[in-house]
Amino acid sequence: MIDPANNLDEVCDILIDNGKISKVAKNIRNGADETIDAGGKIVMPGLVDMHVHLREPGREDKETVATGTYAAAHGGVVSVLAMPNTAPAMDCEDSVALLKEIIKKDAKNNVFICGAITRERLGKELADIAKLKNAGVVALSDDGASVDDDALMLEALKQAANLGIAMICHSEDKSLSNAGVVNAGFTATRLGLRGISKESEYKRVERDIRLAEQAGVKVHIAHVSCKESVEIIREAKKRGVSVTCETAPHYFALNEEALLNYDPNMKMNPPLRSKADVEAVKKGLIDGTVDAIASDHAPHTENEKEIEFDRAEFGVVGLETELAAGISELIDTGLLEWRELVKKLSLNPAKILGVNKGTLSVGADADIAIVDPDKEWIVVKKELLSKSKNSPFLGRKLKGSVGYTICAGKIVYKG
Amino acid sequence: MAWQKKDLLGLEELTREEIELILNTADSFKEISTREIKKVPALRGKTVVNLFYEPSTRTRVSFEVAAKRLSADVINIATETSSVKKGETLIDTGTNIQALKADIIVVRHNSSGAAAMLARHLAISVVNAGDGWHEHPTQALLDIFTLKEKLGKIEGLNVSIVGDIAHSRVARSNIWGLTKLGAKVTVCAPKILIPAGIEEMGARVTYDIDEALKGADALNVLRMQFERDESAAFPKQLEYFKNFGITGERLAKAKKNIVVMHPGPINRGIEMSSEVADGANSVILEQVTNGIAVRMAVLFLVAQAAESKKDENTH
Numbered sequence: 001m002i003d004p005a006n007n008l009d010e011v012c013d014i015l016i017d018n019g020k021i022s023k024v025a026k027n028i029r030n031g032a033d034e035t036i037d038a039g040g041k042i043v044m045p046g047l048v049d050m051h052v053h054l055r056e057p058g059r060e061d062k063e064t065v066a067t068g069t070y071a072a073a074h075g076g077v078v079s080v081l082a083m084p085n086t087a088p089a090m091d092c093e094d095s096v097a098l099l100k101e102i103i104k105k106d107a108k109n110n111v112f113i114c115g116a117i118t119r120e121r122l123g124k125e126l127a128d129i130a131k132l133k134n135a136g137v138v139a140l141s142d143d144g145a146s147v148d149d150d151a152l153m154l155e156a157l158k159q160a161a162n163l164g165i166a167m168i169c170h171s172e173d174k175s176l177s178n179a180g181v182v183n184a185g186f187t188a189t190r191l192g193l194r195g196i197s198k199e200s201e202y203k204r205v206e207r208d209i210r211l212a213e214q215a216g217v218k219v220h221i222a223h224v225s226c227k228e229s230v231e232i233i234r235e236a237k238k239r240g241v242s243v244t245c246e247t248a249p250h251y252f253a254l255n256e257e258a259l260l261n262y263d264p265n266m267k268m269n270p271p272l273r274s275k276a277d278v279e280a281v282k283k284g285l286i287d288g289t290v291d292a293i294a295s296d297h298a299p300h301t302e303n304e305k306e307i308e309f310d311r312a313e314f315g316v317v318g319l320e321t322e323l324a325a326g327i328s329e330l331i332d333t334g335l336l337e338w339r340e341l342v343k344k345l346s347l348n349p350a351k352i353l354g355v356n357k358g359t360l361s362v363g364a365d366a367d368i369a370i371v372d373p374d375k376e377w378i379v380v381k382k383e384l385l386s387k388s389k390n391s392p393f394l395g396r397k398l399k400g401s402v403g404y405t406i407c408a409g410k411i412v413y414k415g
Numbered sequence: 416m417a418w419q420k421k422d423l424l425g426l427e428e429l430t431r432e433e434i435e436l437i438l439n440t441a442d443s444f445k446e447i448s449t450r451e452i453k454k455v456p457a458l459r460g461k462t463v464v465n466l467f468y469e470p471s472t473r474t475r476v477s478f479e480v481a482a483k484r485l486s487a488d489v490i491n492i493a494t495e496t497s498s499v500k501k502g503e504t505l506i507d508t509g510t511n512i513q514a515l516k517a518d519i520i521v522v523r524h525n526s527s528g529a530a531a532m533l534a535r536h537l538a539i540s541v542v543n544a545g546d547g548w549h550e551h552p553t554q555a556l557l558d559i560f561t562l563k564e565k566l567g568k569i570e571g572l573n574v575s576i577v578g579d580i581a582h583s584r585v586a587r588s589n590i591w592g593l594t595k596l597g598a599k600v601t602v603c604a605p606k607i608l609i610p611a612g613i614e615e616m617g618a619r620v621t622y623d624i625d626e627a628l629k630g631a632d633a634l635n636v637l638r639m640q641f642e643r644d645e646s647a648a649f650p651k652q653l654e655y656f657k658n659f660g661i662t663g664e665r666l667a668k669a670k671k672n673i674v675v676m677h678p679g680p681i682n683r684g685i686e687m688s689s690e691v692a693d694g695a696n697s698v699i700l701e702q703v704t705n706g707i708a709v710r711m712a713v714l715f716l717v718a719q720a721a722e723s724k725k726d727e728n729t730h
Binding site: 184185186187188189190192193195261262303306307308309310311 | 427504505506524526527528529531532535546547548549550584587610611612613615616
């Protein structure tokens with residue numbers, strides 16, 4: 001059992017009662033109604049994925065709350081943060097209420113809602129953040145877009161901090177990303193595609209951090225993909241700025257060379273970067289600069305993906321592969337300790353979001369993943385539970401397979 | 416060696432031996448076009464579909480002539496007359512052509528990677544006739560063929576490519592092909608038209624046209640596509656001619672026997688003066704003639720490879 005919140009990494013039993021963890025000890029003997037033998041497996045807090053596009057309402061052809069949370073369970077993920085770029089966008093109480101109803105009806109596990117920073121995510125006018133908070137959002141983001149206007153962003157950061165909700169930045173200066181589709185440089189040149197420069201990312205990371213520093217508030221940077229971003233965040237942390245960040249498995253498991261066959265399942269934003277960037281992201285994961293791993297699960301239909309590369313949608317699915325990608329690329333290679341990986345996949349994102357998840361403490365919700373750390377599997381379309389199959393890991397062998405996913409004491413997935 | 420690939424997508428993925436095989440095959444086909452009856456039965460009963468998503472006359476006609484001289488049946492599909500406008504996907508169009516039992520699709524598309532995508536989804540042969548800014552392998556092959564014919568070899572030659580390198584599939588294919596065969600390639604253009612990392616493809620970069628001409632055995636002058644980039648930083652046509660245009664005066668300072676190529680169509684007075692285009696060093700029309708032999712070779716080789724794959728499957 002690994003529980004970073006309590007510094008635990010040992011063999012012991014967990015007793016669940018009424019959806020809560022009621023006891024953690026060696027050799028619990030009082031007769032449970034149901035027993036799961038997790039011998040040889042790793043028992044960890046159910047993962048908390050703070051960057052998930054569930055697509056509902058609006059694009060139920062790509063994913064729904066039902067299919068997305070089922071896919072999450074397949075990946076050991078018990079809590080997700082649903083990003084606000086739905087139709088309608090999560091920019092007002094009514095939209096949030098609509099989504100909450102769907103969640104209540106269809107969700108297989110915990111769905112937290114991320115509200116939009118600006119109305120319709122257009123970056124022009126702030127959403128009513130207080131009302132969004134009252135409606136139940138735990139974080140704000142215009143994900144997919146950055147708020148270009150400095151003053152507006154500063155105001156948003158202040159309001160979010162006042163209300164105690166997390167601010168998640170999609171840090172991208174679109175005027176610098178040049179309508180690109182892959183990382184700028186040799187790969188873009190070789191493939192004859194427009195490049196997205198790293199400046200478009202790290203210059204905006206720099207700005208977002210500067211604004212948070214100016215206001216003296218917290219900020220979280222989403223999907224960090226390049227060396228410069230990692231370095232800027234590392235420096236900011238050193239000088240005491242309350243900045244946290246996440247990366248996605250594809251930014252430490254894959255580099256731009258995966259694009260040489262124009263596979264649209266390797267197309268996302270930010271794009272796959274160079275080997276040096278991948279190394280820098282790994283270094284950031286090791287030294288703690290990168291706090292969290294989130295999938296940026298972005299389902300798209302085959303019609304939107306299996307087309308000419310420059311016309312295909314940005315984004316890849318990731319809920320079902322993030323844990324295994326982490327085990328394969330970070331544990332197996334000796335880069336991270338188990339406890340660190342589990343922390344970045346559960347406790348840290350829960351803390352950033354201010355939700356009481358990601359722990360196996362007595363009294364906590366019994367959100368648990370039981371994982372066979374050695375079992376290898378090949379990622380194939382037909383075994384993915386997400387409605388969309390646009391995984392960059394298709395055909396790849398990954399290590400680490402989820403045996404059980406338990407949400408509030410209830411088994412939501414059994415492998 | 417025997418040709419194994421059912422498709423020709425680019426020169427990047429070819430070995431030196433494969434490129435040489437195409438050139439040698441083209442060499443043996445060249446004579447056919449000089450005969451009284453310019454036809455051999457090599458592809459009799461085969462159907463070649465020219466699927467062109469971009470307006471092109473010379474490449475399409477060259478492929479059509481090449482296919483017909485090999486006795487293949489040729490069907491031309493241009494975007495204006497196909498169901499593409501009704502929103503059919505490239506893959507659907509491809510699988511429909513395959514269902515018509517065509518043998519080879521020659522595809523021209525404005526998206527880089529379009530030919531590769533089609534090839535991945537189809538069992539029949541795909542020949543890339545130009546995809547976005549990526550590659551235009553048959554153009555580079557005919558450039559190299561012409562150069563070899565003129566100078567007897569490729570190994571050790573200094574070849575300068577001048578013009579819009581950033582948006583040029585002709586430049587990319589030439590760089591891959593020439594460097595694989597042992598030539599030294601220099602690219603020359605205004606800074607904004609030199610793409611990042613081009614040196615990693617094996618090319619030397621200069622922004623000075625006289626520098627590019629110095630010691631060059633051959634010059635490949637690209638068409639400036641002023642219509643392609645709306646950016647204000649794009650050099651104006653006259654300014655371009657002044658700084659990079661190939662004139663008789665500039666050429667006089669180069670090697671006497673320098674070979675001047677252009678993939679066409681030429682913008683006279685922009686990329687080069689008429690004096691150069693029509694001058695003694697120009698091989699522009701020979702390139703057009705050689706294009707037929709090279710495309711005959713490519714069609715023949717991919718058809719043969721597809722045929723032997725079919726045999727393997729039935730045995």
